[in-house]
Amino acid sequence: MTDLLCPHCKTPIDEHEANRCLDGWVALSVTALELRMYPGALNPHHYPNDDWNKDYEGDMRHTRPVPEHSTDIAAAWDVVEKLISKGLFPGVGYDEETWEVWIFLDEPIEGQMGSHIKSRDPNEKLAICRAALKAVGAA
Numbered sequence: 001m002t003d004l005l006c007p008h009c010k011t012p013i014d015e016h017e018a019n020r021c022l023d024g025w026v027a028l029s030v031t032a033l034e035l036r037m038y039p040g041a042l043n044p045h046h047y048p049n050d051d052w053n054k055d056y057e058g059d060m061r062h063t064r065p066v067p068e069h070s071t072d073i074a075a076a077w078d079v080v081e082k083l084i085s086k087g088l089f090p091g092v093g094y095d096e097e098t099w100e101v102w103i104f105l106d107e108p109i110e111g112q113m114g115s116h117i118k119s120r121d122p123n124e125k126l127a128i129c130r131a132a133l134k135a136v137g138a139a
């Protein structure tokens with residue numbers, strides 16, 4: 001499998017740090033938020049509020065920041081739930097001070113390791129984000 005590169009900074013997935021760039025990548029590829037880029041904005045990753053319509057184009061008051069998927073466990077868990085809604089089967093484990101996130105691409109069968117994506121990191125939010133991006137890239 002070829003290494004996935006961040007569409008914004010071109011960093012390989014397994015080297016990408018937990019930051020707003022990764023949050024934007026997850027929002028774009030996993031949770032499928034409609035991102036709009038604002039030149040010069042402090043945080044370029046914004047998406048429309050519910051009251052968005054095209055008349056507000058470029059008006060920051062009608063957008064909100066992308067959730068902090070890679071640094072906030074509540075926002076990371078939204079990614080896990082999104083994977084479930086896509087028909088994937090995530091699992092989270094902890095071993096030797098490192099979090100492991102598996103995402104099974106098919107329904108798990110007792111006693112068998114089906115095709116799956118795995119990601120390990122001491123930061124469980126980062127492991128979730130990396131595994132999720134690999135899973136949607138591979139599924």
Ligand SMILES: [Zn+2]
Pocket residue numbers: 006007008009010011016021022025
């Ligand atoms: Zn990036």
